[in-house]
Amino acid sequence: MRILCVEDEPDLLSTLSQTLREDGYAVDTANDGQEGLYKSRVWAYDAIVLDWMLPKLSGIELLKTLRQTSSTPVLLLTAKDEVTDRVQGLDAGADDYLVKPFSLLELLARLRALIRRASGHGDNTICLGEVILDTAAKQVSVAGQCIALTAREYALVELLALKRNRLVSRSEIYDHLFDESDDSLSNLVDVHVSNIRKKLGKDFIETRRGQGYVVHG
Numbered sequence: 102m103r104i105l106c107v108e109d110e111p112d113l114l115s116t117l118s119q120t121l122r123e124d125g126y127a128v129d130t131a132n133d134g135q136e137g138l139y140k141s142r143v144w145a146y147d148a149i150v151l152d153w154m155l156p157k158l159s160g161i162e163l164l165k166t167l168r169q170t171s172s173t174p175v176l177l178l179t180a181k182d183e184v185t186d187r188v189q190g191l192d193a194g195a196d197d198y199l200v201k202p203f204s205l206l207e208l209l210a211r212l213r214a215l216i217r218r219a220s221g222h223g224d225n226t227i228c229l230g231e232v233i234l235d236t237a238a239k240q241v242s243v244a245g246q247c248i249a250l251t252a253r254e255y256a257l258v259e260l261l262a263l264k265r266n267r268l269v270s271r272s273e274i275y276d277h278l279f280d281e282s283d284d285s286l287s288n289l290v291d292v293h294v295s296n297i298r299k300k301l302g303k304d305f306i307e308t309r310r311g312q313g314y315v316v317h318g
Contacts, residue, residue, distance in 0.1 A: 102147040102216060102256060103127040103277045107137030107163070108178070109155050117150060120205050121212075125239055125252040127280040134158025138166060145276045146173050147216050150208070153179035153190065161193045168194035174215035176208070213237060220263040227262045229318030232301055234262050241301065248300050253278065257293050261306065261316040270313035 104126045108114040111132070118128045129144065131137035134155040141149060141163075149167075153160040164175060177195035179186065187198050196218075197211050213236055217225070225237040231244045239255055241248050250258065256278050261269055274290050275283075283289075294306055294314065307315045 102260065103129070103144070103280060104212070105129050105131065105137065105140055105144070105146045105149045107131045107134065107149065107155065107160065108152045109133060110152075116205070117208075120209070121150075124209055125256050127256070127278055127283070129281050134160065134163045138163045140281075141167055141171065141173065144281070145273070147219070147277060148174040148176060148212050150176050150178060150212070151195075153177060153181060161190065164190075164194045172219075174219045176211055176215060178203070210237070216263075222263060227259075227265075227318075229262060229265060229305075229316060232305060232318075234259060243301055250297070250300065253289075254293050254297050254300075257290075258297060258301070258316075261314060262318070265316050265318045268309060268313050268315050273313070 104121050106114060106117045106121070106128060108117060109132050114130055114132060118130050121128045129140055131140055135157040137151065137155070138158060151160045151164065155163070160177060164177070167173070167175070174196045175194065176197045176199060177190045178199050178201060179190065180201045182200045190198050196215050199208060199211060217236065225235055227234040227236065233242050236259060241250055241255065241258055257274065260274065260277050271290055298306060305316060307317070309315065
């Protein structure tokens with residue numbers, strides 16, 4: 102899953118991006134509203150973490166502009182804690198609201214919930230035959246046995262699982278699993294698919310040549 106963090110406080114932006122990467126997300130960053138709006142239009146994100154008070158373009162202005170063309174889930178961060186502020190943020194198009202200071206564990210949980218809801222899944226468990234994903238623990242089991250996956254392998258399995266029974270193109274995989282610093286011309290997807298098949302079964306991921314990949318369930 103790929104996240105955009107838009108935050109002008111350098112220390113907080115660094116903490117957020119590091120925390121998200123350690124949790125298995127691909128992360129792009131922006132430190133002002135104009136850069137955040139540009140990146141939100143150029144790349145497909147699974148969710149956006151957006152600060153309210155930003156230079157050049159406020160988070161609310163960015164959000165209102167974004168909502169004209171995109172339904173990407175947005176978690177709004179702000180020091181504003183009045184009810185009227187929360188109402189303003191939600192009415193502007195935010196999907197959720199977190200008041201500073203906040204727990205990083207809560208932020209991760211809220212992001213997971215936003216991504217699940219956007220994909221049409223109501224809980225943390227996705228069952229694909231004998232393969233079961235726990236999206237809260239970021240664990241995969243086969244016939245009850247927990248399988249060790251790398252963070253990137255898990256991210257690919259989760260992406261395909263959230264879009265199960267639908268074709269996911271290679272370009273869509275790159276858009277959602279790799280951030281702007283990754284080399285999109287590499288063969289990383291092929292390597293990860295091969296490794297996942299070794300661990301979860303050779304038929305778990307179906308390849309449609311020239312189109313992409315599908316998992317069924």
